[in-house]
Amino acid sequence: MRQRKVKNLEQKYEVYNDILVYEPSEIRGKWKKLAGDRPIYLEVGCGKGKFISELSALHPENFYIAVEGNRSVMLRAMEKIETNGTGNVVFIPHFIENLNDWFTPGEVDGIYLNFSDPLPKNYTAKKRLTHRDKLKQYFTILGKGGQVIFKTDNTGLFEFTIQEILASDLEIAEITRDLHNCPWIENIETEYEAKFSGLGENIKRVVIRRRNGEAKENAQMTQITSMAAYNGRNIPTEDKVFGASGRAKAYLAKHGHENTINATIGSLLDDDGNLIVLSSVEEIVHNLSGADFAEYAPIAGTPGFKKAVTKAALGNYEPNGFVKVVATPGGTGSIRNAIANYSCLGDSILTHNWHWGPYKSIAGEQGRSLETFEMFDEDGNFNLADFEYKVKKLTRTQDRLLIILNTPANNPTGYSLSMEDWYGVKNILDGIDLEKKIVLLVDVAYIDFAGETNETREFLSVIDTLRSNVLPIIAYSASKTFTFYGFRCAAMLCLAHNPEVAEEFERVCTFSSRASWSNSPRAPQIVIEKIYNDNNLMRRVDKERAKYREILQRRGKAFEEEAAALRLQMVPFRSGFFITIPYDNPALLCQALEKKGVFLIEQNQGVRVSVASISEDKCRKLPAIIKDTMDELAGVL
Ligand code: PLP
Secondary structure (H helix, E strand, C coil): CCCCCCCCCCHHHHCCCCHEECCHHHCCHHHHHCCCCCCCCEECCCCCCCHHHHHHHHHHEEEEEEHHHCCHHHHHHHHHHHHHHHCCCEECCCCCCCEEEEEHHHHEEEEECCCCCCCCCCCHHHHHCCCHHHHHHHHHHHEEEEEEEEECCCCCHHHHHHHHHHHCEEEEEECCCHHHHCCCCCCCCHHHHHHHHCCCCCEEEEEEEEEEEEECCCCCCCCCCCCCCCCCCCCCCCCCCHHHHHHHHHHHHHCCCCCCCCCCCCCCEEECCCCCCCCCHHHHCCCHHHHHCCHHHHHEEEEEEEHHHHHHHHHHCCCCCCEEEEECCCCHHHHHHHHHHHHHCCCEEEECCCCCCHHHHHHHHHEEEEECCCCCCCCCCCCCHHHHHHHHHHHHHCCEEEEEEECCCCCCCCCCHHHHHHHHHHHHHCCCCCEEEEEEEECCHHHHHHHCCCHHHHHHHHCCCCCCEEEEEEEEHHHHHHCHHHCCCEEEEEECCHHHHHHHHHHHHHHHHHHCCCCCCCCCHHHHHHHHHCCHHHHHHHHHHHHHHHHHHHHHHHHHHHHHHHHCCCCCCCCCCCCEEECCCCHHHHHHHHHCCCCCCECCEEEEEHHHHHHHHHHHHHHHHHHHHHHHHHCCC
């Protein structure tokens, strides 16, 4: 909307000479002095000044600089300041070009951008106030801990901004797509906001900060040492599991199998450290025809696989919900697709503090972050209170929430939610506002090594009765179940309340597959289809798997018994591939153990033992080695 030009503007401006800064470059480097050493906040595009006048009155401990290129509009802003009489605001009557001309690095503490012009045409993107070049500029003048606080009603501009944040290696400190439903966030409405917020679009707000104070900046270097676009991701130099496993293999080559305990990899190995492959499955693989593996599979999976994997995932459970299936290359693909389709850019995904590390990378790769709840309370029970607290916290700022629960036989703890835990989860989700869209992704990667088939699937009856705003999705991996780790086979299944949501699930997840890896491998799908179409084969596979499940259970029990005898604390364990020992300095413990030929995986607050990859005998010996090493470290620390 064009503003009418104010008559005699020059004359009217003279009244405000004491709060006007016509030549901000002359004050460059001296703003702190002008501000009386108070923190300095900048509002870029202050409009008629409702926001800056109210904010400055609320916070006399701060100093504010309002910038506005439209002088007629800014006159209204200055009039407001005159009446609030706070004396902590000055005005710059210019459009911003290069803020570095006005401020020295670190001179400003925060920047507000309110309802900036969306400039919707693509060719004007560079001029948007949240374009990556502008964001970069803001952070050169912002001090340590400085933030940019941006709000808008324009969805296109908001989503553009999120992408620009990630492209700039910056971080989202806070985000909401419905600010007016977040009464705990101090919000001062602008004139525009007050007038237009009622007209349909929600107000969105994002707080932007530097990532851990680091900035990937290579422009100044004489030699280019980095070419990658980090896009907000933290990419370590080495994968923790494969790094430790590599060191274990090198140690074993030198010192022999008997002197090495390589409990790193989450694959089932025999007592000699060789990969266990179900022979029944191997036989079917060898009998595959060329077409069985050479032909593309349909993107969502072959019809036979979809039918078979539904039986595999659900067991005898007859669902009430509408089931749809999409094949993915490994459970990893299911997790990726769920994040892509059931969370928004910049959102937090919720999972337990003890979790499979890649959750964070898969979320970060897609511009989402991971928030965790404490999995256990002080008594070692599943921490429903913290789960509830975090679900409520996140659904206050997000319209939708993706929750990942990895059970039964959680990685890295070996914990399985009990039916009581599941009823608790249901109770909490039942209490969430129906307007909030919740997706509960149950990652059952270890289900077929966690216990008896139908017992481990009892929880399905609970998640199948959640309210209509909650969509349960099962991520069912064939990696462990059929010893298909490298074959890359899994499926994601929804239990939707109505056919529309189920059809949509199939459509959006198939689309994501197409856009990521296209088709999943056909051969493992055909193998699973063959197993489920032949009762004899099915029985053979089940029997063989049961034998290995028993071996795994014996290993877990052996470790558990020894740990109990030595009073070595374990994170609550039920079954499965892993056991975790809590420890405050896991890196130090892993280092010390590696010197003794014991290779474990460092977790945030503990060390993970893969009982799946070491013999029962080693499972019995290991607790004492860990305990002794802890005692030695306690003596040193
Ligand atoms: N979920 C958990 C908890 C895991 O530990 C793993 C693999 O180790 C996966 C999912 C995915 O495995 P894959 O992609 O091989 O099916």
